[in-house]
Amino acid sequence: MGVILADVSFAIDGVSILEDVSAVIPAGTVTGLLGPNGAGKSTLLRLIAGLQTPDAGTVRLGGTVVASLPRREAARRIALLEQSAAPSVDLSVLEVVLLGRIPHRSRVLGSFGGDEDRRVAEHSLAMVGAEGLTDRQWHTLSGGQQQRVQIARALAQSPSLLLLDEPTNHLDVSAQLSLLGQVRRLGLTSVMALHDLNLAAAYCDQILLLHHGRLVASGTPEEVLRPSVIADVYGVDCDIIAHPRGGHPVIVFSPSDAPEAGA
Template sequence: MGVRLDRVSFRINGTSILDDVSAQLPTGSVTGLLGPNGAGKSTLLRLVAGLDTPDSGQVELDGAALHNLTRRETARRVALLEQNAAPSVDLSVREVVLLGRIPHRSRLLGGFGGEDDHRVAEESLAMVGGSALAARLWHTLSGGEQQRVQIARALAQRPSLLLLDEPTNHLDVSAQLGLLGQVRALGLTAIMALHDLNLAAAYCDRILLLHRGRLVAVGTPAEVLVPEIIDEVYGVDSDIVAHPRGGHPVIVFCAVADPAHPPQARKSSNDPETGSSR
């Protein structure tokens, strides 16, 4: 059944952050959460993760209202990877991934780290191609490696829903493509807040586009990422072409003209000021 947002609204000190957001995200789908800075993307992820509570409306996970679940139940079903979610002390990669087992700790035993937890941690690292990193210390990893380990930590929770807030920030192109490819290969229901529209078009099944706290458009990348909507939300002119290999939409942005400095007319080929020929 996936995730259902039913007229979700959220305010802070009377200021509307999200207003009447409704959408249905099928199980197993990868959804790109898009919008300019301040559109409400991170807030919506926190509401879906159960860290904040809507002022009105509700979030449902596989048919169950989130507010009816305990914090422990939610943590077992939903994994949120927030921006800059680095450990406060320098741990080994294996120890970082084991943090994902905290929601599964037995209160009777009062701890974690047994054989089952280590097996799950190793399996989670393997799922993101990080097995060789297990003994490394966190501070020795590259940005791309750290993001991979953080996803492994989230997977160690054994969630049915994976939430990622700007997972490609500060990564080079190769690391971005590798990371998003791994998320798709997991087969989990995932929601990713992204800034790059072309990455969203390439790796997401569905798009939720927010603007000023409202849901402007929802649908496939081809349905949502069209010039009229992009201009409405981002204020930029664009053209859409099909990717020569994947066939998905590629957004080609046009430079924004500065009205104070209009472009100069081209010089003719025999213009005496340039003395050039074209």
Template sequence: MELTIAGVGARLGGRWVVDGVDATPPPGCLTGLLGPNGAGKTTLLRLVAGLLEPAAGAVLVSDPGALDPGPTVPVHTMARQVRARHVALLEQSSDAAVPLSVREVVALGRIPYRTLWGTDTDAGAVDRALAAASATHLAERPWATLSGGERQRVHIARALAQEPSLLLLDEPTNHLDVSAQLALLGFVRGLGVTTVAALHDLNLAAAYCEHVLVLSEGRLAAAGSPADVLTPALVRDVYGVDAHVLTHPTTGRPVIAYSPPGAADS
């Protein structure tokens, strides 16, 4: 799905929390949405998902009903059911226990496809989503018995069951160990679905994202490839931290080495 964020802004509590953001994440790629706490990442994701109507600008997506992908429509004007079939948002997940099996949790992603008679137009989508997320072996497990990493993978499967053209993830690596973080982002990157993921870890973004957007106080501070964007000057200006940017010996991607406060520059 083509996505254009055109001068979008949102006001909450009488102030601009997202202010004039222009960006075009590349289709079919993983874009990292970066920035310190309070920068506006979650609000921007909710604007892109169509859950918030922008106070300025628009979030435009290619019209899913058009044969030619050229026409675009403001995402918040799409009918809710249509939008839910094409845009999936995974917000920061809670650890709430629900009396459901994994298969039943993933099947929640099929709600937008239910007919007036309560039937799903493609019951096999749940099995395909479980398989795509490498979670088929978890299908009959009670949700409450899963580890944090397993739950995140099932959340992804639930989103994939929607068969979205645009996948939005809000801090999907929270509470995961290093192995699970790497596996999850590697999996998401390999989906080939236009994806925007809010991330706190700059090194994870540098390792797995093809494109990054950096927010600072609601404004877009930089956009582009991690190698072009994640510079010592950017890290200092946006995060207030001194850092050296190195090159990974295997992948050639940037690696950010932070300097402790008060440490002398080398």
């Protein structure tokens, strides 16, 4: 399902966090949500997920206003992986992923973990290439493995929309590339808040760029990631070149104190 943001605004204690954000996120695409710290990325993800309600404007998923959905129904349709999503108690990997089945728990049965839930959990682990981790304990996993399992937990919700808040934080380069490649292969409508512009350029179909709570640019990586836009939003000088293999934009940053060529 696609997402439509229409004039979305949100404030906390009178301080504007987002103002008049409008965008279309087509079904089946991967959208990168970019912007400096404090731009409103995490807040926008929570509004899309229905965990917070806009002060003005609407968020629609497949034509339905997200704020009108009961919490359980929203959790069945939308999976949000926030930065602080690690379980507070040590569990096995399978138990962590089964937490994603809670929105589908039958009130009649009052529990989950049966054959169907286990099948969905194991399939979710396979989708992110973590099927070999089923019986491992959470605390024994590397950072990259934990992120894969967390995404598997989100997938176990059987969502039509996957929201990820800084999924590559604290991962090495290999784990970052592997994780984002897995997200692309899922085929779900996905929105990822990212800091790394080059990762967004390589793995996202479109980009929404926030600055001071406003959407200042949207479109393909080629349309958004231009030197003038990056300079205005991030205050840095850069050049854009085409990747020698993929052809997508590669941002080459210029340190402010770098010597001129030939100096």
